[in-house]
Amino acid sequence: xxxxxxxxxxxxxxxxxxxxxxxxxxxxxxxxxxxxxxxxxxxxxxxxxxxxxxxxxxxxxxxxxxxxxxxxxxxxxxxxxxxxxxxxxxxxxxxxxxxxxxxxxxxxxxxxxxxxxxxxxxxxxxxxxxxxxxxxxxxxxxxxxxxxxxxxxxxxxxxxxxxxxxxxxxxxxxxxxxxxxxxxxxxxxxxxxxxxxxxxxxxxxxxxxxxxxxxxxxxxxxxxxxxxxxxxxxxxxxxxxxxxxxxxxxxxxxxxxxxxxxxxxxxxxxxxxxxxxxxxxxxxxxxxxxxxxxxxxxxxxxxxxxxxxxxxxxxxxxxxxxxxxxxxxxxxxxxxxxxxxxxxxxxxxxxxxxxxxxxxxxxxxxxxxxxxxxxxxxxxxxxxxxxxxxxxxxxxxxxxxxxxxxxxxxxxxxxxxxxxxxxxxxxxxxxxxxxxxxxxxxxxxxxxxxxxxxxxxxxxxx
Numbered sequence: 001x002x003x004x005x006x007x008x009x010x011x012x013x014x015x016x017x018x019x020x021x022x023x024x025x026x027x028x029x030x031x032x033x034x035x036x037x038x039x040x041x042x043x044x045x046x047x048x049x050x051x052x053x054x055x056x057x058x059x060x061x062x063x064x065x066x067x068x069x070x071x072x073x074x075x076x077x078x079x080x081x082x083x084x085x086x087x088x089x090x091x092x093x094x095x096x097x098x099x100x101x102x103x104x105x106x107x108x109x110x111x112x113x114x115x116x117x118x119x120x121x122x123x124x125x126x127x128x129x130x131x132x133x134x135x136x137x138x139x140x141x142x143x144x145x146x147x148x149x150x151x152x153x154x155x156x157x158x159x160x161x162x163x164x165x166x167x168x169x170x171x172x173x174x175x176x177x178x179x180x181x182x183x184x185x186x187x188x189x190x191x192x193x194x195x196x197x198x199x200x201x202x203x204x205x206x207x208x209x210x211x212x213x214x215x216x217x218x219x220x221x222x223x224x225x226x227x228x229x230x231x232x233x234x235x236x237x238x239x240x241x242x243x244x245x246x247x248x249x250x251x252x253x254x255x256x257x258x259x260x261x262x263x264x265x266x267x268x269x270x271x272x273x274x275x276x277x278x279x280x281x282x283x284x285x286x287x288x289x290x291x292x293x294x295x296x297x298x299x300x301x302x303x304x305x306x307x308x309x310x311x312x313x314x315x316x317x318x319x320x321x322x323x324x325x326x327x328x329x330x331x332x333x334x335x336x337x338x339x340x341x342x343x344x345x346x347x348x349x350x351x352x353x354x355x356x357x358x359x360x361x362x363x364x365x366x367x368x369x370x371x372x373x374x375x376x377x378x379x380x381x382x383x384x385x386x387x388x389x390x391x392x393x394x395x396x397x398x399x400x401x402x403x404x405x406x407x408x409x410x411x412x413x414x415x416x417x418x419x420x421x422x423x424x425x426x427x428x429x430x431x432x433x434x435x436x437x438x439x440x441x442x443x444x445x446x447x448x449x450x451x452x453x454x455x456x457x458x459x460x461x462x
Contacts, residue, residue: 021103040089046407054409055426060284078444090132097125102145119179126172133165158455173200184225188246195248214357226347233305236326247345259337266324272314301379
């Protein structure tokens with residue numbers, strides 16, 4: 001009664017957007033949300049598109065979902081649930097990034113920390129757009145922070161041309177690079193400047209800007225922050241955290257519902273296997289295709305670390321069944337909760353991309369030492385005397401076996417213009433009559449999104 005005005009306090013038991021985005025700790029917490037949604041790309045979606053939809057893998061599960069069958073049969077439709085999930089996780093990650101980038105402009109804390117958070121956020125926005133533009137061609141582009149249905153309705157969410165999307169991607173990455181410290185993060189689960197440079201090199205390579213790609217990738221090589229590990233197997237089994245070859249990785253923790261799904265995805269749907277504790281069955285969702293086995297040269301050490309085709313059942317019976325070994329946690333009490341770290345990018349990718357960028361500039365002799373570094377680690381002899389077309393095919397084969405089940409194959413085939421030829425040869429080798437066509441180089445815009453947003457138009461052929 002003695003006061004002239006009411007006392008107004010912020011609620012003490014809840015966070016609201018007016019009071020939250022102020023301190024460095026607030027933005028760090030929000031950035032963890034971006035890392036979390038980015039992780040969603042790598043828990044299944046990436047592998048269905050980049051592995052199951054290619055000649056790398058095939059379905060073995062007897063009761064697959066309609067979406068899984070569509071990828072395996074090269075018959076993806078606009079109603080595919082995985083396509084929708086991929087679209088959503090990409091745009092959801094972008095929306096989270098936009099919130100941070102809009103709010104951090106007015107924040108007042110250590111500018112070095114502010115720049116680092118801004119750089120990491122721009123990297124994730126660029127990565128998400130890069131993934132989406134490769135898959136869908138045209139995507140909505142916005143930097144708006146959505147705070148209400150009216151705000152969404154007032155925003156232009158029509159599909160933008162690929163060049164506009166790539167312009168934003170390159171701008172985000174070049175800005176991020178300038179904001180990140182030159183010091184390598186000891187924790188490879190956090191974005192470093194080398195992470196940004198590597199992605200920017202891949203973006204230039206995808207756009208066929210080979211001189212720019214080579215220059216950026218050479219920077220990563222020359223900084224000598226990363227190197228090939230001697231033993232390929234150490235990259236794909238438990239204990240693979242923060243190794244010298246890792247540029248950026250996702251760490252998984254078992255026993256806390258924070259694990260990966262690779263143990264169930266890449267292993268057979270067989271009962272009473274002796275692969276896992278308690279004779280657990282795998283899922284058979286993405287087992288290696290026969291040509292993935294045949295792609296390895298006889299002396300290639302990577303094969304024993306990547307694939308196997310013999311299963312021992314309870315009672316000692318051995319059966320033929322192909323399965324993947326990479327990132328599979330064979331000690332997992334729950335096969336859907338594996339603990340093996342997943343590398344988003346590795347130094348061997350930098351070496352092979354650099355070789356590709358050089359070769360496409362008619363510098364084939366200069367490119368050979370870089371593919372040979374990767375081959376030497378695998379126990380293979382050097383390549384020599386190849387011309388430009390021959391090295392193209394050698395790089396395609398090398399990338400297939402080096403990055404099997406690492407979510408690279410589909411993008412590699414599309415980038416090099418080889419997807420239709422390779423996939424149709426794969427179908428013919430299996431006695432399958434259907435063929436891949438030009439329109440299938442892009443995924444369909446999800447039907448649900450078109451129903452919700454009339455401004456969206458479907459990609460040709462769907």
